[in-house]
Amino acid sequence: MRKTARYSALAAAGLLALSSLTACANDVAGTASSKGDGKGTKVKIMVGGLDKVIYLPAMLGQRLGYFDAEGLDVELLSEPAGVQAETALVSGQVQGAVGFYDHTLDLQTKDKAVESVVQFSHAPGEVEIVSSKAAGDIKSPKDFKGKKLGITSLGSSTDFLSKYLAVKNGVNVSEFTPVAVGAGPTFIAALQKGAIDAGMTTDPTVATVLDKKAGKVLLDMRTPEGSQEALGGPYPSSSLYMQTDWVNSHKDTVQKLANAFVRTLKWMSTHSSTQIADKMPADYSQGNKILYAAAIESSLPMFTKDGVMPKDGPETVEKVLKAFNPNIKNAKIDLSKTFTTEFVEKAAG
Incomplete structure (x- = not known):
């Protein structure tokens, strides 16, 4: 089954990511968080926050040596928000982006063909957190x-x-104020100071907020069940997506990437959160490995085991975007062009 597509390059506010490992979009502007070994086919991948648990397969695949095993020299770069990773991809700075699948739909309305080639997850992995100060006033999205409301950046998937x-619960988008606060320390500070x-946000920020008693969980979308309750179906989120023209002209390289990522997802499904945490860079735990492992444990249900797009997932994403996004609401989206299962099916075989 062949599929393809894109999402929108929206302006992103300058944000700080969770850890010092965040790098810039290109080699001139910053330093790569994880460089390849200099051997094999060179591929640059921009991640919308390398230390976010929702994008964990990217760094884990690197740490497990699966890219090297495929003869790839993968350089992982990091931006604090998925929309910035998308911008890097569309501008040609990188060959792949690890971010939310929903970007592919919006980009299609702008005549840009991008497709998810490996689907990491079937749930958003996102959690709506209410500050401890506002917990009495916000009992559901009806109170927005x-x-x-804090988001990573304008135009991001959290946005x-x-x-x-809000719209689903009767609140117009003009009736609340989205505030770009990033993730990690910047999100937590905004919550504590009343800026939001x-x-x-996602783990490990969620785990830290709860540990600091800075907020409470309002909606938990880290599991397929949570996604079903909040969004009405499976919501494919974190993925490896690439420009369709590049995929079609570099099928051998894309297949190797799919092989490595599917192998990583399978490894994750057979190992504990502590074992996964042990494989990750020490900085990611922020000095508290037990809390970091707990954050991974909470988010593990969101991940697929085979990289395959979940049944009815694209339709759920389209429904969500059509509810408020005028670009998509009035456009005819060809969902078959927003993803492909060609490479993950071969990887599984």
């Missing part, structure tokens, strides 16, 4: 009216999902 949850009343 007049509130300041999209926040808008959908609530916000959407």
Whole structure:
């Protein structure tokens, strides 16, 4: 089954990522978080936050040596938000991006063909956190009216999902204020200082917020069940997506990437969160390996075991985006061009 597509390059506010490992979009602007070994076919991949658990397969695959085993020299770069990873891909700075699948739909409306080639997850992995101060005022998304809601950046998937949850619960997107606060320390500080009343983020930020008692969970979308309850179906999120023209002209390289990522996903499904944490860079645990392992444990249900797009997943994403995004609401989206299972099916075989 062949599939393909794209998503929108929206302006992203300058944000700080969770850890010091965050790098810039290109070699001139910053330093790569993880360089390849200089051998094999060179591939640059931009990740929307290398230390975010939702994108864990990227660094884990590198640490397990699976890219090297495929004869690839993969250089992982990091930006604090998925929309910035998408921008790097569309501008040609990198060959692949690790970010949310929903970008592919919006980009299609802008005549840009991008497709998910490996689907890491079937749930968003996102959590809506309410600050301890505002917990009494916000009991559900119906209470978003007049509130300041934290997102990673404007045009990000957290922005999209926040808008959908509001609209679904009777709150117009003009009735609340989205605030770009990034993830990690910047998100937590915004929550503690009252710069936001609530916000959407992922692990390990979620685990740290709860550990500091800075906020409470309002909606948990780290599991397929949580995705079903909040969004009405499976929500394919983190993925490896690439420009369709590049995929079609570099099938051998794409297949090797798919082989490495599917192998990584299978490894994750047969190992504990502690074993996974042990493989990751020491900096990712922020000095608390037990808390980091707990964060991984909470998010493990979101990941697929084979990299295959979940059944009805693209339709759920389209429904969510059509609820508030005028570009998609009034456009005819060819979902078959937003992803492909060609490479993961061969990898599984």
